[in-house]
Amino acid sequence: MNRTEEFQELRPLLFSIAYRILGSVSEAEDAVQETWLRWDASRTEPASAKAFLSAVVTRISIDVLRSARVRREEYVGPWLPEPLLTDTTGTYEDPARSAELADSLSMAALVLLERLSPLERAVFVLREVFGFGFPEVASAVGRSEAACRQLAVRARRHMDEGRPRFEADRGERAELAARFFDAVHEGDVDALRELLAADVQVVGDGGGRAPQAAKGVFGAERVARHLASVLPVLAGIGVTYETHEVNSQPGAVFRDRDGKVLGAWALDILEGRIQTVRAVSNPDKLRHVGPVADPWAVVREVGRARRERRLPED
Known part of the structure; x- marks a missing residue:
């Protein structure tokens, strides 16, 4: 060789x-x-x-x-770390050891590091x-x-x-994540509330380059209402999402109407509940996923759509 x-x-x-x-x-x-x-x-x-x-x-x-x-x-x-899609062709991780190394690859572990x-x-x-x-x-x-x-x-x-602990059964994690994203897509506060841990948090990384909640969103009720209000509005201007394994945890990639990358979410799941939603929207951290969207242009489009009464108010 x-x-x-x-x-x-x-x-x-x-x-x-x-x-x-x-x-x-x-x-x-x-x-x-x-x-x-x-x-x-x-x-x-x-x-x-x-x-x-x-x-x-x-x-x-x-x-x-x-x-x-x-x-x-x-x-x-x-x-937050740059999100790594670990379920796509050409992933950098060694497939033979992906399960063994999954916890050390999670965003929670990298944040601890x-x-x-x-x-x-x-x-x-x-x-x-x-x-x-x-x-x-x-x-x-x-x-x-x-x-x-x-x-x-x-x-x-x-x-x-x-040290983060995660749901060991990959099938159960995937099933819970699918229910979570369905509820987010439908804007179903009640369904989300059932899936979230009492002390759940949403942590966003916009790096000053994209909108984000300044200090995050905390608690099941606030997080459920926050998440339920986000995706239906974005869907109204053509934003779509595709589920992926992000850093070996359930997650999703969001794209604007032109297919450009708008953000990535990774979920921490423990004991049948979503513990943390980590959302990366800083365009500088998404370029390896694909061509990136202008997040501020999306915000402006939401504003126009609301003024034209094409979208509901929060």
Whole structure:
């Protein structure tokens, strides 16, 4: 097997590592591409291509994350990862391990990883998610094995404090999600109320580039009424949605009348109820899904339709 073939075989793993460290599809793709350039230019023949390439993509991702954290501190509103569609052809994740790695890919887990330092995050991803040995982890992050063990302990402690738990049965999750989206589509407050946890929340990431509820929406009654008011109005101006697996959880992608991507939702489901709806509408985080819509143009269209009495008032 030549270098190109080896790299292509390992590409899903490399992307998986980079995406979990960075929470960004575009930055992870760039990290993988830079890894290939370094691999192609290298004259050494490592004993293990997997260990070598994993170490390279990890170091690149740590450097990118350090600069990205400064930008995220200045981010407008809640920060969510770039949504990854894990049920589409050409998904970056390794299909053979998708179920095994699902929880670590969820938006809830990636948001928790944001609490860790870049080194803690990298060590946690390599050790706890992908099962690398401490010698490999130490080589990848440029620290001693003892230091990496300490980093791993700290990272596990932080993650365990808020580790997400999800409905284990994929069939039950899918069935509940289908009922949820049907209720949202119909604007059925009563049906939604039955599907939502008492402390449910909607968290939106518009990044200042799209409309969003400033601090989110909380509680079953408020969330039910909020969701029931959104989609019927958008449907009235041609917005459609298609259900998808988003970050290995039930979700959907929303498109304007021209088919351009308007947003993506991911659902956290536990004990037969929707716990959290995470909605990404920042166009910069949706470009990898397809051509993006102008969310403010959609808002203006809703306003025109209401003035012309083509849509109901809230």
